[in-house]
Amino acid sequence: MIKALNVLGTALEPCSTQTMTGFLRDGCCHAQTEDLGRHLICARVTADFLAFSKARGNDLTTPQKAYGFQGLRPGDRWCLCTLRWKESYEASMAPKVVLESTHESALDLVTLRQLQEHAWSN
Numbered sequence: 001m002i003k004a005l006n007v008l009g010t011a012l013e014p015c016s017t018q019t020m021t022g023f024l025r026d027g028c029c030h031a032q033t034e035d036l037g038r039h040l041i042c043a044r045v046t047a048d049f050l051a052f053s054k055a056r057g058n059d060l061t062t063p064q065k066a067y068g069f070q071g072l073r074p075g076d077r078w079c080l081c082t083l084r085w086k087e088s089y090e091a092s093m094a095p096k097v098v099l100e101s102t103h104e105s106a107l108d109l110v111t112l113r114q115l116q117e118h119a120w121s122n
Helices: 047-055 082-090 104-108 112-117
Strands: 039-044 077-081
Touching: 039 082, 039 104, 047 082, 077 082, 082 104
Parallel strands: none
Antiparallel strands: 039 077
């Protein structure tokens, strides 16, 4: 089996299992053909980003018990839609990115330089 790669060209690391994320809800930002939103960027969300996303129609803070989603809080890691991250970047609202957990396919829509500008360092 071929291992998925991150934007740094190394093995894709999990984004979060604390708050189970990813299109497959397996903790990783895998690229899936069924994932039309392209949830490829592992970000550490901020209050500003969560407000930005909610204002654009994607409320990530309200729990959705039917889907087992407890809602996000600032500091949580989450696989974001690549275009939403790009939109937030262009609005100077982009959250920090965990490069090791961001799928290489995100580079189809954003540049490595943009991601590195917002890299999360532990």
